[in-house]
Amino acid sequence: MSTPRPVLDWLLDADPALRWQVERDLAGAPPDVWEATRARVATEGFGARLLAEQDADGQWAGGAFFPSGFFGSAESEAPGQPWVATTWVLKDLREWGVDAAVLEGTAARLATNSRWEYEDLPYWGGEVDVCINSYTLATGAWLGADVSKLAAWFPEHRLADGGWNCEAEEGDSVRSSFHSTLNAVRGMLAYERITSDTSLREARHGGEEYLLSRRLMFRASTGEPVGDFVTRFVYPNRHRYSALAALDHFRDVALLEGTPPDPRLAEAIEVVRAARQRDGTWLQTTPLPGRTWFDVDAGEGEPSRWLTLMGTRVLDWWDSSAA
Structure with a gap:
């Protein structure tokens, strides 16, 4: 295409x-x-603006996952959550392609100054939430922090059905989550790409198989769609799962491992294809609520450059492989 x-x-x-x-x-x-x-x-632009907001202690907005002063504030009662603290900013900068050398010294400053809001744990050790740990694993590898102990956490915390769930550590679920599993495998893939360490590949493949066995969209128990979030494409998606975000991950896997697309992706591909507008763009759905440093994409119902990039490259990858 x-x-x-x-x-x-x-x-x-x-x-x-x-x-x-x-x-x-x-x-x-x-x-x-x-x-x-x-x-x-x-x-220039988005990356430079976020870099300019870094605190002297290496953090953003004074906190690891939430901004300083969040708990007990009026903001904590609002829908969603703020996306301005350290973990979210570093995730954006990494995914936008900023050279880690630009952030020289940040890993050490965070090791000294940043603690998780959960039990005051040290930043590079991660905490109990698999999504948070996945972002920290990838970002630590990017910035050169020692995240070897955190890497070992992922195989140890896989659930029996093959994936992960952010609620499992609290004893609230024994079933994997589409959202948590995609975040986990994305973090492990980024870690492998950056470090060339393949020790997590087996665990990552297990999580990917969890999603593939459900054809990215369906419940294993009933075969029904897992939820409307699967077809609601949004950027930034933060932690949110969608068929498009999952397909973008599987494209990355194929490029790294030199493998063809799995046939079980076909139905999700057609959902992405059907969402393409006549002019070749994809529209933004409802952006996730919460404070940001600034907008990086279109408003609801408008053509999204980010989603159009992702949708186009996913379909190009699939169609060229089929050809």
Whole structure:
């Protein structure tokens, strides 16, 4: 599937955090072109704005997962949660392609100054929530922190059905969650890509099989759709699962491991294809509620550059493999 020229031009006329991925994944630009654009993320636009908000102690908004002063405040009673604290910012910067060297010293400052809101645990050791631990694993690998003990946490905390669930540690569930499992396998994949350590591959494959066995969208027990969140594509998706986010992960897996797409992805692919508008774009659904540093994508019901990038590259990957 070729990207319509007006859509490609629209995508290229974007922040460097998105533009370099468009150049690499859709426009076929040579590495020296998209790498030069990627280098600009730290000095222009979204990336530069987030970097400028870093506190002297290495954190953002004074906290690890929540901003300082959140608990007991009026904000804690509002829908959603704020997305301005350290873990969320580092996740964005990493996924936008910022060079870790730009954040030199941050890993050490967080080791000294940042503690999880849960039981005051040290930052790079993670805590009990699998989603939080997945972000920390990937970000620690990126920044050069020692996250070896955290890496060992993931195989130890897989559930019997193959995946993970953020509620399992509190004893509230023995069944895996689509959301938690996708976050876990994404974190492990990023860790492997950054470090070349394949020790988590077996556990990651187990989590991926959990999703594949359900064809990314369906309950194992009844075969019914697992929920409408699967087809509600949103960026930033933060922790939220969708068929598009899952397919983007499986594309990354295939590129790293040199494997073809699994046939069980076919139904999810058609859901993504059906959501494509006539002009070649995908629309933003309802953004997740909560305070942000600034907007990075379109409002509800508007064409989304980020979703269009993801949807296009997923379909290009699938269709080129089929061809």
